[in-house]
Amino acid sequence: MFTAMPAFDYSEIQHALEDAHSLAEAAEAHGTLAGCLCATVAYRFEDWLAEILPDGEADPQTTEALRELFETTAGALGAPQMEFSPLLPGDVEPIDARATALGLWCQGFLYGLGASSLHDATQLPGDVGEIVRDLSEITRVGVDTADSLESNEGAYAELVEFVRVGVQVVFEELEPLRIPPRRSDGSLH
Secondary structure, three states: OOOOOOOOOHHHHHHHHHHOOOOOOHHHHHHHHHHHHHHOOOOOHHHHHHHHOOOOOOOHHHHHHHHHHHHHHHHHHHOOOOOOOOOOOOOOOOHHHHHHHHHHHHHHHHHHHHOOOOOOHHHOOHHHHHHHHHHHHHOOOOOOOOOOHHHHHHHHHHHHHHHHHHHHHHHHHOHHHHOOOEOOOOOEO
């Protein structure tokens, strides 16, 4: 059974990022975090702030909220129970706003992968490459106005679940990239 990571209030994270003058929306910033955690050796909180904030720092209250999101996300990705969930607006938001946020989340994730040592994440072999290519397609997600709200809601829920599970698979499959290289004397860098 799926146990989600603790829910964060999307609007609170969005306001915190706005207060810190981030150019990234909350969904995109969280996607960037997940992508970097998947593919970067020893990714740190400070590294993420440098990616999403103009000066790489924020006031203490914003820093605390972002640090909690960072630590919870890192823990959920590494948990054996597949607890990870993308940070997206809640169901009270209109479906088109949630779909846009999902597209931004995937865009951020791809950016995070690209910020690592991967040269072209879309060229990864096997399931990981397929998932990354699918996430690339999801960046263009939209609401089909010809379909009913119920149909759009169902399609959105399926995409969110695909992203949630797909990112967990990418994290697990890219684990060898996150192992620090050994120096010739046998010690770690």
